[in-house]
Amino acid sequence: MLKVGLIGCGGIGAVHARCWLAMRDKVQMVAIADVSTERAQQFADMCGAKVYTDGFEMMKEEALDVVDICVPTFLHADYVIRAMEYVKNIIVEKPICLKEKEAQRLLDAREASGVLVQVGHVVRFMDAYRYLKEVASSGKYGKMIAGNFDSISPRPMWMKGHDDIDRTGTMALDMHIHDVDYIRYLMESEPEDMHSWAVRDKEGIVQHIWTSYRFGDALLTAEGSWDYPASLPFRQTFRVRMEKAAVVLDANGILTVYPEEGEKFVPQLGEKEEMDLGINVSDLGPYMNEIRYFVENIQAGVEGIASLSEAIASFRLVWKELELAGIVQNMTD
Ligand SMILES: NC(=O)c1ccc[n+]([C@@H]2O[C@H](COP(=O)([O-])OP(=O)(O)OC[C@H]3O[C@@H](n4cnc5c(N)ncnc54)[C@H](O)[C@@H]3O)[C@@H](O)[C@H]2O)c1
Numbered sequence: 001m002l003k004v005g006l007i008g009c010g011g012i013g014a015v016h017a018r019c020w021l022a023m024r025d026k027v028q029m030v031a032i033a034d035v036s037t038e039r040a041q042q043f044a045d046m047c048g049a050k051v052y053t054d055g056f057e058m059m060k061e062e063a064l065d066v067v068d069i070c071v072p073t074f075l076h077a078d079y080v081i082r083a084m085e086y087v088k089n090i091i092v093e094k095p096i097c098l099k100e101k102e103a104q105r106l107l108d109a110r111e112a113s114g115v116l117v118q119v120g121h122v123v124r125f126m127d128a129y130r131y132l133k134e135v136a137s138s139g140k141y142g143k144m145i146a147g148n149f150d151s152i153s154p155r156p157m158w159m160k161g162h163d164d165i166d167r168t169g170t171m172a173l174d175m176h177i178h179d180v181d182y183i184r185y186l187m188e189s190e191p192e193d194m195h196s197w198a199v200r201d202k203e204g205i206v207q208h209i210w211t212s213y214r215f216g217d218a219l220l221t222a223e224g225s226w227d228y229p230a231s232l233p234f235r236q237t238f239r240v241r242m243e244k245a246a247v248v249l250d251a252n253g254i255l256t257v258y259p260e261e262g263e264k265f266v267p268q269l270g271e272k273e274e275m276d277l278g279i280n281v282s283d284l285g286p287y288m289n290e291i292r293y294f295v296e297n298i299q300a301g302v303e304g305i306a307s308l309s310e311a312i313a314s315f316r317l318v319w320k321e322l323e324l325a326g327i328v329q330n331m332t333d
Pocket of ligand 1: 075174
Protein backbone atom coordinates (compact mmCIF):
# COMPACT_ATOMS: atom_id res chain seq x y z
CA MET A 1 0.00 0.00 0.00
CA LEU A 2 1.53 3.34 -1.04
CA LYS A 3 1.19 6.10 1.55
CA VAL A 4 0.07 9.35 -0.10
CA GLY A 5 0.13 12.92 1.22
CA LEU A 6 -1.63 15.70 -0.67
CA ILE A 7 -0.76 19.42 -0.45
CA GLY A 8 -3.31 21.97 -1.67
CA CYS A 9 -7.01 21.32 -1.22
CA GLY A 10 -8.44 23.60 -3.92
CA GLY A 11 -10.11 22.82 -7.24
CA ILE A 12 -7.59 20.39 -8.70
CA GLY A 13 -6.63 18.99 -5.29
CA ALA A 14 -10.25 17.81 -4.96
CA VAL A 15 -10.07 16.09 -8.36
CA HIS A 16 -6.82 14.32 -7.44
CA ALA A 17 -8.25 13.31 -4.06
CA ARG A 18 -11.16 11.59 -5.81
CA CYS A 19 -8.70 9.66 -7.96
CA TRP A 20 -6.60 8.56 -4.97
CA LEU A 21 -9.75 7.49 -3.14
CA ALA A 22 -10.86 5.47 -6.16
CA MET A 23 -7.56 3.54 -5.91
CA ARG A 24 -8.00 2.43 -2.28
CA ASP A 25 -6.79 -1.06 -3.16
CA LYS A 26 -3.29 0.28 -3.95
CA VAL A 27 -2.89 3.55 -2.06
CA GLN A 28 -3.86 5.12 1.24
CA MET A 29 -4.21 8.87 1.74
CA VAL A 30 -2.55 9.32 5.10
CA ALA A 31 -1.97 13.09 5.26
CA ILE A 32 -3.47 16.28 3.87
CA ALA A 33 -2.00 19.80 4.03
CA ASP A 34 -3.45 23.20 3.24
CA VAL A 35 -2.89 26.63 4.73
CA SER A 36 -6.65 26.55 5.28
CA THR A 37 -7.30 24.04 8.09
CA GLU A 38 -10.97 24.02 7.15
CA ARG A 39 -10.27 22.88 3.58
CA ALA A 40 -7.73 20.30 4.71
CA GLN A 41 -10.20 18.99 7.30
CA GLN A 42 -12.93 18.61 4.64
CA PHE A 43 -10.59 16.41 2.60
CA ALA A 44 -9.40 14.49 5.65
CA ASP A 45 -13.00 13.72 6.61
CA MET A 46 -13.33 11.77 3.33
CA CYS A 47 -10.39 9.47 4.07
CA GLY A 48 -9.35 9.69 7.72
CA ALA A 49 -6.00 11.33 6.89
CA LYS A 50 -4.04 13.51 9.33
CA VAL A 51 -4.34 17.27 8.79
CA TYR A 52 -1.42 19.70 8.49
CA THR A 53 -1.35 23.42 7.76
CA ASP A 54 2.27 23.20 6.63
CA GLY A 55 3.12 20.91 3.72
CA PHE A 56 6.82 20.79 4.61
CA GLU A 57 6.04 19.68 8.17
CA MET A 58 3.75 17.00 6.72
CA MET A 59 6.57 15.64 4.54
CA LYS A 60 9.02 15.73 7.45
CA GLU A 61 6.68 13.94 9.89
CA GLU A 62 5.04 11.32 7.67
CA ALA A 63 6.94 8.50 5.98
CA LEU A 64 5.25 9.15 2.63
CA ASP A 65 5.78 7.09 -0.52
CA VAL A 66 4.07 9.74 -2.63
CA VAL A 67 3.41 13.45 -2.35
CA ASP A 68 0.84 15.10 -4.58
CA ILE A 69 1.43 18.86 -4.93
CA CYS A 70 -1.65 20.88 -5.95
CA VAL A 71 -0.73 24.32 -4.59
CA PRO A 72 -0.87 27.49 -6.75
CA THR A 73 1.65 27.58 -9.59
CA PHE A 74 4.12 30.10 -8.15
CA LEU A 75 4.82 27.61 -5.32
CA HIS A 76 5.43 24.53 -7.50
CA ALA A 77 9.20 24.78 -7.95
CA ASP A 78 9.99 25.35 -4.25
CA TYR A 79 7.61 22.61 -3.12
CA VAL A 80 8.98 20.07 -5.58
CA ILE A 81 12.61 20.83 -4.71
CA ARG A 82 11.93 20.61 -0.96
CA ALA A 83 9.80 17.49 -1.44
CA MET A 84 12.76 15.73 -3.09
CA GLU A 85 14.46 15.75 0.37
CA TYR A 86 11.67 13.67 1.92
CA VAL A 87 9.68 11.72 -0.67
CA LYS A 88 10.75 9.43 -3.51
CA ASN A 89 7.72 9.90 -5.77
CA ILE A 90 6.25 13.31 -6.57
CA ILE A 91 3.29 14.28 -8.68
CA VAL A 92 2.82 18.00 -9.21
CA GLU A 93 0.35 20.05 -11.17
CA LYS A 94 1.28 21.96 -14.31
CA PRO A 95 2.93 24.27 -15.16
CA ILE A 96 6.03 22.99 -13.43
CA CYS A 97 7.42 26.50 -12.87
CA LEU A 98 7.29 30.11 -13.98
CA LYS A 99 10.93 31.15 -14.37
CA GLU A 100 13.99 29.74 -16.14
CA LYS A 101 16.06 29.85 -12.98
CA GLU A 102 13.47 27.60 -11.29
CA ALA A 103 13.62 25.22 -14.25
CA GLN A 104 17.36 24.80 -13.91
CA ARG A 105 17.16 24.35 -10.12
CA LEU A 106 14.51 21.67 -10.62
CA LEU A 107 16.61 19.79 -13.15
CA ASP A 108 19.69 19.97 -10.91
CA ALA A 109 17.75 18.77 -7.85
CA ARG A 110 16.19 15.92 -9.84
CA GLU A 111 19.62 14.86 -11.08
CA ALA A 112 21.03 14.87 -7.53
CA SER A 113 18.10 13.07 -5.89
CA GLY A 114 16.98 10.59 -8.56
CA VAL A 115 13.39 11.09 -7.37
CA LEU A 116 10.50 10.19 -9.71
CA VAL A 117 8.55 13.30 -10.74
CA GLN A 118 5.40 13.33 -12.85
CA VAL A 119 3.83 16.63 -13.95
CA GLY A 120 0.08 17.03 -14.48
CA HIS A 121 0.11 17.50 -18.25
CA VAL A 122 -3.24 15.78 -18.34
CA VAL A 123 -3.94 16.31 -22.05
CA ARG A 124 -1.49 13.48 -22.74
CA PHE A 125 -3.97 11.28 -20.84
CA MET A 126 -7.20 12.39 -22.54
CA ASP A 127 -8.71 9.66 -24.69
CA ALA A 128 -9.12 11.69 -27.90
CA TYR A 129 -5.55 12.99 -27.68
CA ARG A 130 -4.30 9.48 -26.86
CA TYR A 131 -6.08 8.19 -29.95
CA LEU A 132 -4.42 10.82 -32.13
CA LYS A 133 -1.02 10.03 -30.65
CA GLU A 134 -1.56 6.32 -31.29
CA VAL A 135 -2.53 6.72 -34.96
CA ALA A 136 0.25 9.26 -35.55
CA SER A 137 2.94 7.06 -33.97
CA SER A 138 1.78 3.87 -35.69
CA GLY A 139 1.80 5.52 -39.11
CA LYS A 140 -1.71 4.10 -39.72
CA TYR A 141 -2.76 7.21 -41.66
CA GLY A 142 0.67 8.14 -42.98
CA LYS A 143 2.71 11.19 -42.16
CA MET A 144 1.50 14.33 -40.44
CA ILE A 145 0.86 17.16 -42.88
CA ALA A 146 -0.81 19.97 -40.95
CA GLY A 147 -3.03 20.67 -37.98
CA ASN A 148 -4.41 23.07 -35.46
CA PHE A 149 -4.91 22.84 -31.68
CA ASP A 150 -7.08 25.26 -29.66
CA SER A 151 -7.77 25.94 -26.01
CA ILE A 152 -10.32 28.71 -25.64
CA SER A 153 -11.96 29.90 -22.43
CA PRO A 154 -13.73 32.80 -20.80
CA ARG A 155 -11.70 34.68 -18.17
CA PRO A 156 -11.13 32.31 -15.22
CA MET A 157 -12.48 34.76 -12.64
CA TRP A 158 -12.43 31.98 -10.01
CA MET A 159 -8.62 31.80 -10.22
CA LYS A 160 -6.82 34.12 -7.81
CA GLY A 161 -4.33 36.34 -9.67
CA HIS A 162 -5.11 34.75 -13.04
CA ASP A 163 -3.52 37.68 -14.91
CA ASP A 164 -0.42 37.79 -12.70
CA ILE A 165 2.63 36.51 -14.59
CA ASP A 166 4.38 35.85 -11.26
CA ARG A 167 1.49 33.81 -9.81
CA THR A 168 -0.15 31.79 -12.61
CA GLY A 169 2.05 32.65 -15.58
CA THR A 170 -1.11 34.06 -17.25
CA MET A 171 -3.08 32.26 -19.97
CA ALA A 172 0.05 31.19 -21.89
CA LEU A 173 1.70 29.26 -19.07
CA ASP A 174 -1.50 28.21 -17.32
CA MET A 175 -3.67 26.95 -20.21
CA HIS A 176 -1.99 27.23 -23.62
CA ILE A 177 0.90 25.13 -22.26
CA HIS A 178 -1.44 22.11 -22.43
CA ASP A 179 -1.44 22.30 -26.26
CA VAL A 180 2.25 23.16 -26.44
CA ASP A 181 3.12 20.14 -24.31
CA TYR A 182 0.86 17.87 -26.35
CA ILE A 183 2.25 19.07 -29.69
CA ARG A 184 5.81 18.31 -28.50
CA TYR A 185 4.64 14.88 -27.35
CA LEU A 186 2.77 14.19 -30.61
CA MET A 187 5.67 15.20 -32.83
CA GLU A 188 8.35 13.61 -30.58
CA SER A 189 10.72 16.52 -31.19
CA GLU A 190 11.15 20.25 -30.83
CA PRO A 191 9.95 22.50 -33.68
CA GLU A 192 12.63 23.39 -36.20
CA ASP A 193 11.08 26.78 -36.77
CA MET A 194 8.27 28.77 -35.16
CA HIS A 195 6.45 32.11 -35.20
CA SER A 196 4.28 33.54 -32.49
CA TRP A 197 1.88 36.45 -32.19
CA ALA A 198 -0.09 37.67 -29.20
CA VAL A 199 -2.81 40.16 -28.33
CA ARG A 200 -2.48 42.03 -25.06
CA ASP A 201 -5.27 43.70 -23.12
CA LYS A 202 -5.03 47.34 -22.03
CA GLU A 203 -3.01 46.33 -18.95
CA GLY A 204 -0.45 44.72 -21.29
CA ILE A 205 -1.38 41.17 -20.28
CA VAL A 206 -1.33 38.51 -23.01
CA GLN A 207 -4.91 37.29 -23.62
CA HIS A 208 -4.62 35.60 -27.04
CA ILE A 209 -1.65 33.74 -28.46
CA TRP A 210 -1.20 32.10 -31.87
CA THR A 211 1.90 30.09 -32.68
CA SER A 212 2.88 28.17 -35.80
CA TYR A 213 5.44 25.38 -35.54
CA ARG A 214 7.31 23.61 -38.34
CA PHE A 215 8.41 20.03 -37.78
CA GLY A 216 10.15 18.98 -40.99
CA ASP A 217 7.46 19.33 -43.69
CA ALA A 218 4.58 19.36 -41.19
CA LEU A 219 3.04 22.64 -40.08
CA LEU A 220 1.02 22.85 -36.86
CA THR A 221 -0.58 25.83 -35.15
CA ALA A 222 -1.88 26.39 -31.63
CA GLU A 223 -4.26 29.07 -30.43
CA GLY A 224 -4.82 29.90 -26.77
CA SER A 225 -7.11 32.45 -25.21
CA TRP A 226 -9.06 32.99 -22.01
CA ASP A 227 -10.58 36.23 -23.23
CA TYR A 228 -13.84 34.88 -24.67
CA PRO A 229 -17.31 35.93 -23.45
CA ALA A 230 -18.57 34.04 -20.41
CA SER A 231 -21.39 32.73 -22.64
CA LEU A 232 -18.81 30.74 -24.67
CA PRO A 233 -17.72 27.86 -22.44
CA PHE A 234 -14.21 26.40 -22.26
CA ARG A 235 -13.30 24.20 -25.23
CA GLN A 236 -10.29 22.20 -26.31
CA THR A 237 -10.30 21.10 -29.95
CA PHE A 238 -8.02 19.92 -32.71
CA ARG A 239 -8.10 19.29 -36.46
CA VAL A 240 -5.25 17.32 -37.95
CA ARG A 241 -4.53 16.32 -41.56
CA MET A 242 -2.42 13.22 -42.11
CA GLU A 243 -1.68 11.65 -45.52
CA LYS A 244 -4.58 9.18 -45.41
CA ALA A 245 -7.08 10.81 -43.04
CA ALA A 246 -8.12 13.88 -41.10
CA VAL A 247 -8.82 13.53 -37.36
CA VAL A 248 -11.02 16.13 -35.71
CA LEU A 249 -11.97 16.75 -32.07
CA ASP A 250 -14.89 19.19 -32.11
CA ALA A 251 -16.10 21.67 -29.52
CA ASN A 252 -18.62 19.11 -28.21
CA GLY A 253 -15.80 16.69 -27.43
CA ILE A 254 -16.70 14.38 -30.36
CA LEU A 255 -13.72 12.78 -32.10
CA THR A 256 -14.24 11.95 -35.79
CA VAL A 257 -11.93 10.33 -38.31
CA TYR A 258 -12.35 11.28 -41.99
CA PRO A 259 -10.39 8.70 -44.02
CA GLU A 260 -9.24 9.29 -47.62
CA GLU A 261 -11.05 6.07 -48.49
CA GLY A 262 -14.38 5.07 -46.92
CA GLU A 263 -16.85 6.79 -44.63
CA LYS A 264 -16.11 9.03 -41.68
CA PHE A 265 -16.40 7.30 -38.29
CA VAL A 266 -16.34 8.02 -34.56
CA PRO A 267 -13.70 5.85 -32.86
CA GLN A 268 -14.72 3.96 -29.75
CA LEU A 269 -13.08 5.70 -26.77
CA GLY A 270 -13.33 5.02 -23.03
CA GLU A 271 -16.54 5.90 -21.17
CA LYS A 272 -16.59 9.47 -19.84
CA GLU A 273 -16.85 9.74 -16.07
CA GLU A 274 -18.93 12.95 -16.14
CA MET A 275 -19.40 14.74 -12.83
CA ASP A 276 -19.36 18.21 -11.37
CA LEU A 277 -15.69 18.58 -10.54
CA GLY A 278 -15.98 22.26 -9.61
CA ILE A 279 -13.42 23.22 -12.27
CA ASN A 280 -13.76 23.81 -16.01
CA VAL A 281 -13.50 20.13 -16.89
CA SER A 282 -16.20 17.59 -16.12
CA ASP A 283 -14.57 14.26 -16.93
CA LEU A 284 -12.62 12.50 -14.16
CA GLY A 285 -11.28 9.94 -16.67
CA PRO A 286 -8.06 11.70 -17.80
CA TYR A 287 -7.07 12.41 -14.19
CA MET A 288 -7.69 8.77 -13.27
CA ASN A 289 -5.57 7.78 -16.28
CA GLU A 290 -2.70 10.04 -15.23
CA ILE A 291 -2.73 9.02 -11.56
CA ARG A 292 -3.07 5.29 -12.36
CA TYR A 293 -0.17 5.68 -14.81
CA PHE A 294 1.92 7.40 -12.11
CA VAL A 295 1.31 4.51 -9.69
CA GLU A 296 2.21 1.96 -12.39
CA ASN A 297 5.46 3.85 -13.05
CA ILE A 298 6.31 3.90 -9.34
CA GLN A 299 5.81 0.16 -9.23
CA ALA A 300 7.85 -0.38 -12.41
CA GLY A 301 10.52 2.18 -11.42
CA VAL A 302 10.25 4.06 -14.73
CA GLU A 303 9.86 7.75 -15.48
CA GLY A 304 7.07 7.70 -18.05
CA ILE A 305 5.76 10.23 -20.56
CA ALA A 306 4.98 13.18 -18.28
CA SER A 307 8.40 13.58 -16.71
CA LEU A 308 10.00 16.64 -15.18
CA SER A 309 12.30 17.13 -18.16
CA GLU A 310 9.36 16.95 -20.58
CA ALA A 311 7.42 19.52 -18.54
CA ILE A 312 10.42 21.82 -18.48
CA ALA A 313 10.91 21.53 -22.24
CA SER A 314 7.23 22.54 -22.66
CA PHE A 315 7.65 25.43 -20.21
CA ARG A 316 10.69 26.61 -22.18
CA LEU A 317 8.81 26.45 -25.47
CA VAL A 318 6.02 28.66 -24.10
CA TRP A 319 8.62 31.17 -22.93
CA LYS A 320 10.14 31.13 -26.40
CA GLU A 321 6.68 31.90 -27.81
CA LEU A 322 6.29 34.80 -25.38
CA GLU A 323 9.67 36.15 -26.47
CA LEU A 324 8.82 35.79 -30.17
CA ALA A 325 5.51 37.57 -29.57
CA GLY A 326 7.31 40.41 -27.77
CA ILE A 327 5.60 39.74 -24.42
CA VAL A 328 8.79 39.12 -22.41
CA GLN A 329 12.34 40.25 -23.12
CA ASN A 330 14.24 37.14 -22.18
CA MET A 331 13.75 33.93 -20.24
CA THR A 332 15.55 35.08 -17.13
CA ASP A 333 13.11 38.00 -16.54
N1 LIG B 1 -4.27 19.86 -14.94
C1 LIG B 1 -5.38 20.52 -14.88
O1 LIG B 1 -6.35 20.24 -15.58
C2 LIG B 1 -5.50 21.65 -13.88
C3 LIG B 1 -6.76 22.22 -13.61
C4 LIG B 1 -6.84 23.23 -12.65
C5 LIG B 1 -5.69 23.67 -11.99
N2 LIG B 1 -4.48 23.11 -12.30
C6 LIG B 1 -3.25 23.58 -11.62
O2 LIG B 1 -3.34 23.21 -10.25
C7 LIG B 1 -2.75 24.21 -9.41
C8 LIG B 1 -3.75 24.61 -8.35
O3 LIG B 1 -4.89 25.15 -8.98
P1 LIG B 1 -6.32 25.19 -8.25
O4 LIG B 1 -7.26 25.69 -9.27
O5 LIG B 1 -6.60 23.93 -7.55
O6 LIG B 1 -6.04 26.36 -7.17
P2 LIG B 1 -6.89 26.68 -5.88
O7 LIG B 1 -6.59 28.10 -5.54
O8 LIG B 1 -8.31 26.26 -6.06
O9 LIG B 1 -6.26 25.72 -4.77
C9 LIG B 1 -4.99 25.89 -4.22
C10 LIG B 1 -5.01 25.37 -2.79
O10 LIG B 1 -3.69 25.45 -2.27
C11 LIG B 1 -3.76 25.99 -0.95
N3 LIG B 1 -2.48 26.61 -0.64
C12 LIG B 1 -2.03 27.83 -1.02
N4 LIG B 1 -0.79 28.04 -0.55
C13 LIG B 1 -0.45 26.93 0.15
C14 LIG B 1 0.70 26.54 0.87
N5 LIG B 1 1.76 27.34 0.98
N6 LIG B 1 0.70 25.32 1.48
C15 LIG B 1 -0.38 24.50 1.39
N7 LIG B 1 -1.50 24.83 0.73
C16 LIG B 1 -1.53 26.02 0.09
C17 LIG B 1 -4.94 26.97 -0.99
O11 LIG B 1 -5.43 27.25 0.32
C18 LIG B 1 -5.91 26.20 -1.86
O12 LIG B 1 -6.74 25.33 -1.08
C19 LIG B 1 -2.32 25.33 -10.35
O13 LIG B 1 -0.95 25.22 -10.59
C20 LIG B 1 -3.09 25.10 -11.62
O14 LIG B 1 -2.39 25.51 -12.80
C21 LIG B 1 -4.37 22.12 -13.21
